[in-house]
Amino acid sequence: MIRHAADPGRPFEHFRASRLTPLIGAEISGLDLRKPLAAPVVEELRLALADHLVLFFRDQAISPEQHVAFGRNFGELHRHPAAPHVEGRPEVMIIAADETSERANGEGWHTDVSCDPEPPMGSILHIKACPPEGGDTLFANMYAAYDALSDRMKAHLDGLEAVHDGEHVYRGLYANLGVADKPSYPRARHPVVRTHPWTGRKCLYVNQGFTTHLVGLPREESAALLGYLFRHMAHPLFQCRFRWTPDAIAFWDNRSAQHHAIWDYWPHRRFGRRVTIKGERPVGG
Numbered sequence: 001m002i003r004h005a006a007d008p009g010r011p012f013e014h015f016r017a018s019r020l021t022p023l024i025g026a027e028i029s030g031l032d033l034r035k036p037l038a039a040p041v042v043e044e045l046r047l048a049l050a051d052h053l054v055l056f057f058r059d060q061a062i063s064p065e066q067h068v069a070f071g072r073n074f075g076e077l078h079r080h081p082a083a084p085h086v087e088g089r090p091e092v093m094i095i096a097a098d099e100t101s102e103r104a105n106g107e108g109w110h111t112d113v114s115c116d117p118e119p120p121m122g123s124i125l126h127i128k129a130c131p132p133e134g135g136d137t138l139f140a141n142m143y144a145a146y147d148a149l150s151d152r153m154k155a156h157l158d159g160l161e162a163v164h165d166g167e168h169v170y171r172g173l174y175a176n177l178g179v180a181d182k183p184s185y186p187r188a189r190h191p192v193v194r195t196h197p198w199t200g201r202k203c204l205y206v207n208q209g210f211t212t213h214l215v216g217l218p219r220e221e222s223a224a225l226l227g228y229l230f231r232h233m234a235h236p237l238f239q240c241r242f243r244w245t246p247d248a249i250a251f252w253d254n255r256s257a258q259h260h261a262i263w264d265y266w267p268h269r270r271f272g273r274r275v276t277i278k279g280e281r282p283v284g285g
């Protein structure tokens with residue numbers, strides 16, 4: 001059995017946070033994200049994100065401009081290396097799948113754009129149109145995944161680095177949305193265990209989407225170890241599952257959480273917009 005002591009979290013002054021599970025996810029109520037937020041509210045949202053790793057909001061009919069303004073409270077905005085964006089707004093990525101799609105964005109466990117040398121710190125997804133059923137997103141807690149490893153495995157991972165590559169992820173992914181491929185996509189090396197810059201806690205930082213191999217290990221050893229880590233981090237204990245409704249928002253931390261969008265609704269349409277916040281170069285544990 002995997003044991004993990006859940007942090008009890010803290011109460012907030014400016015909104016209510018209702019947990020989805022003891023380990024990850026909280027639904028936030030009492031805020032209107034169409035309006036500018038005062039600095040103490042933003043600070044409390046940052047604390048809530050540090051505690052819960054992903055925050056959910058319902059019934060927030062924000063425009064792309066309000067979405068950008070909300071995101072900028074938490075840092076400079078990132079431009080996606082491949083995805084389509086709202087016209088005239090390169091920082092607002094479009095997330096869309098319908099009957100013409102052969103693949104959908106975010107299928108499989110990943111953290112956003114971990115192939116960047118400085119991967120995004122967080123992402124804010126606003127879903128406008130939902131399929132009749134399905135299209136949920138799963139989130140998983142990478143502190144808990146790390147904590148649940150044996151001391152021997154932790155010692156083995158200490159100091160290891162992994163390569164994260166965007167090539168196999170992005171090439172052709174947005175063809176049905178009329179986006180031409182770039183000559184190349186980002187590739188970077190990151191520590192397998194990173195220290196979160198806000199909390200100082202260690203989290204597992206390899207993901208099935210982007211991580212291709214562990215640096216300095218024989219190919220088969222790297223594949224076996226990554227295979228184990230990918231199965232381990234996908235244990236349901238570490239997860240929550242969010243059921244979208246029109247105008248719901250999810251705001252996740254890409255350092256401490258992974259996510260997996262479920263594409264079980266073809267030929268129906270799911271449409272939304274994502275604003276992504278720049279991050280820092282990951283530092284090892």
Ligand code: SIN
Binds near residue numbers: 095105260261262274
């Ligand atoms: C993503 O940003 O990876 C997509 C998540 C989703 O569509 O639920």
